[in-house]
Amino acid sequence: MAAEKVKVTLKKISSELDDVEHRREILIKGTRAVIINCSKSIMALHRGRFEEAAKLLEEAQADLSSLKTHVQSDLERYLLNAEQELVEAYQLKCVYEKTSLAAIEDLDVATSSYLLGLLDSIGEIKRMIYDNLRTERTADALTLFALMEDLYSSIYPFSVYDNIVPGIKRKLDVAKLLIENVRSSLTEESSRNVLIKKMDILEKRLGSSN
Secondary structure (H helix, E strand, O other), rough: OOOHHHHHHHHHHHHHHHHHHHHHHHHHHHHHHHHHHHHHHHHHHHOOOHHHHHHHHHHHHHHHHHHHHOOOOOOOHHHHHHHHHHHHHHHHHHHHHHOOOOHHHOOOOOHHHHHHHHHHHHHHHHHHHHHHHHOOOOHHHHHHHHHHHHHHHHHHHHHOOOOOOOHHHHHHHHHHHHEEEEEEEEHHHHHHHHHHHHHHHHHHHHHHHH
C-alpha cells in the first residue's frame, strides 16, 4: 500500500509522543512537590527552624536532580518554576546563615531560573528586615537592606534580556518597589530613634536641673 510507510511512521511518532506525555506528567507532579518543599523551607527559615529548613531544601534539591533524568531536549520548561523556587529558598538560607550566596554552579539550574529566583529572594529579605525592625535590630536591618540594593543593582542590567528571560523586567519592577518601601520604613525608624535620643537627653537635662 502507498500509505504503509506513513502508517509505520505514525506508529513511531505515537510511541514517541506517549513517552513525552508520560515524562511530562512525572515532571508536573514532581516539580509540584519540589515547590511545596521549598515553600515550607522558606517558612521554616523565617520561624527560626533552621534544621528543618535545611532538610526540606536538601530533599527538594535531590528530587529536582532526579526529575532532570526525565528531561531530554523537549521538557526543560517544566523545571523552571521549581528551579526558581529552589534558588529563592537556597539563597534565603545563605542569608540567614550569613554565608555567601550560591552561584549558579552550586544549584545546577537554568540561567533564567537563577536570575528570577534571585529577584524573588529580595522579597524574603524584605520580610527579614521587618522582623529585625520589630525586634529593634536596626543594624541587622540596614545590612540586609544593603544586600537588597546590591542584588537589585547587580541584576538590573539583565533587564535588556526580557525577551530571553521572560518576566525579568516585571520582577525587577517589583523588587524596586519593595526596596523603596523598605527605604521608607528605615527612614521612619531612623527618625524615630533620633527623636527618642533627643527626648532622653532632654529628660536627663531636666532631671539634673531639679
